Amino acid sequence: AQSxxxxxxxxxxxxxxxxxxxxxxxSSVSVYLFWYVQYPxxxxxxxxxxxxxxxxVKGINGFEAEFNKSQTSFHLRKPSVHISDTxxxxxxxxxxxxxxxxxxxxxxxxxxLP
Amino acid sequence: DGGITQSPKYLFRKEGQxxxxxxxxxxxxxxxxxxRQDPGQGLRLIYYxxxxxDFQKGDIAEGYSVSREKKxxxxxxxxxxxxxxxxxxxxxxxxxxxxxxxxxxxxxxxxxxxL
Numbered sequence: 001a002q003s004x005x006x007x008x009x010x011x012x013x014x015x016x017x018x019x020x021x022x023x024x025x026x027s028s029v030s031v032y033l034f035w036y037v038q039y040p041x042x043x044x045x046x047x048x049x050x051x052x053x054x055x056x057v058k059g060i061n062g063f064e065a066e067f068n069k070s071q072t073s074f075h076l077r078k079p080s081v082h083i084s085d086t087x088x089x090x091x092x093x094x095x096x097x098x099x100x101x102x103x104x105x106x107x108x109x110x111x112x113l114p
Numbered sequence: 115d116g117g118i119t120q121s122p123k124y125l126f127r128k129e130g131q132x133x134x135x136x137x138x139x140x141x142x143x144x145x146x147x148x149x150r151q152d153p154g155q156g157l158r159l160i161y162y163x164x165x166x167x168d169f170q171k172g173d174i175a176e177g178y179s180v181s182r183e184k185k186x187x188x189x190x191x192x193x194x195x196x197x198x199x200x201x202x203x204x205x206x207x208x209x210x211x212x213x214x215x216x217x218x219x220x221x222x223x224x225x226x227x228x229l
Binding site for chain 2: 009041046102104105107
């Protein structure tokens with residue numbers, strides 16, 4: 001079984017400042033890792049995913065994430081945020097074994113202030 | 115445009131009534147999923163289906179039912195047995211259930227409110 005922790009439920013940041021959204025997971029098997037974004041009253045949209053290879057993954061909208069196996073973390077970063085980045089961000093994992101379903105974290109609400 | 119549609123966007127229900135949420139996809143995906151989203155709890159899996167005429171319970175299936183008669187459609191019925199049905203419901207699909215690196219694509223959601 002897997003679990004996902006997003007320690008920060010809310011992150012306020014000023015426009016053009018950098019931001020890091022933290023994600024830690026636990027799993028007894030190897031996992032694939034994902035970050036999704038949800039704008040108000042909408043579905044989720046994939047930002048990026050880590051499958052294998054380079055631990056630094058680049059996604060859409062200027063976001064990137066780094067997989068750290070020893071710390072079981074997959075933190076999301078952006079060097080300069082915009083007002084339009086205001087949304088909820090979900091980290092998710094999925095075990096590589098057959099039939100494993102997605103496990104989502106509780107989400108982090110990013111508020112970008114002018 | 116390929117995608118997932120959910121209807122209605124907002125739904126109001128009286129206590130004791132069953133209600134069905136629609137989910138349709140034209141992505142030619144085999145696997146479909148239903149999630150419930152509550153504030154601060156992330157997404158919880160209700161049911162999923164790998165193929166037509168087959169579906170499995172997720173983590174919180176009690177009080178819900180589904181059918182998968184067509185590849186494109188995966189409707190969710192919220193029954194009167196569901197004690198706290200007010201929530202945001204999300205439908206998703208993926209190419210196949212396995213391999214598990216395939217991401218899920220989400221619909222816009224239905225907000226259900228029980229009056």
